[in-house]
Amino acid sequence: MLLISVIELIDQGKIRLNQVPLSPELISTFLKYWRSLVRTDHRSDISLPFVHLTGDEFWHLTFYPESETATPTGLGRKGVTAVRRIVQYASFDPELSVILQDPGQRVILLRVLIDSWFSGRSNEIEQLSLIDEFELVKTQLLREGGATYNVEDLKNEENIVVRNGAFRKIVVSLYDQRCAFCGLRIISADGQDIVDGAHIKPFSEFRDDRFVNGLALCKNHHWAFDHGWFGVDDDYRIVIPQERFMEEPAVESREMVAFRGEAIRLPEEREFMSSLEGLRWHRERWRME
Known part of the structure; x- marks a missing residue:
């Protein structure tokens, strides 16, 4: 099989x-x-x-x-x-x-x-x-706006991996496969891209795969977001705390702090915009307020 x-x-x-x-x-x-x-x-x-x-x-x-x-x-x-x-x-x-x-x-x-x-x-x-079973799962989740799970649901590892994978694929597609922070968009010949479907509130804690709990972020900025190096305010503008890191950008690339105050990229379907409640939770967790 x-x-x-x-x-x-x-x-x-x-x-x-x-x-x-x-x-x-x-x-x-x-x-x-x-x-x-x-x-x-x-x-x-x-x-x-x-x-x-x-x-x-x-x-x-x-x-x-x-x-x-x-x-x-x-x-x-x-x-x-x-x-x-x-x-x-x-x-x-x-x-x-x-x-x-x-x-x-x-x-x-x-x-x-x-x-x-x-x-x-x-x-x-x-x-x-x-x-195409995976496409059917994605279609169902998109129709429902994503899903949340209880502890009992998590016992079925295979279903959770599939549905979580569908969440990540859909979030990336909602953002046109671009990083919401820097706009990076790279897609390989076989359809793989460099952008992740990131959770705002961690899935391990909240079991929340609704698309309003998602952001499309490149590998670097996904890691930075998960570690509290930047947040997003209620106007969807980038928040970067003072003196949280130092950086030496590559030639002709922008420092991360240079994005402070800029608006993030948002999905075209505004019903799937990141939850302000989730973004506030993220800022509070990392003491950005």
């Missing part, structure tokens, strides 16, 4: 390199097949095949540098969140990767997988493959 999900994402152009992260897109696709094809009471856990498929010796894990001593055996049943934190991506043997990049060969491999594991259900799988 994991390999069927990967093949679907390759078909959609969402996986273009021989690198398969345990992404919200992959998890949502896996869940789509699990819910339709599995007829037992077992709970899904994509982290198990993602880790243990290494035993078949064509699937390899690349760990983040700080976790380079980790092993698939040691990951055990740590769960989706832990595996995402430790494993950067999985990859195929080069020969198999070449096969997967060829549409005709992919179809043959998919048929072999279906005949081996889901004999007689090829029509059902073909219909499922036409559904």
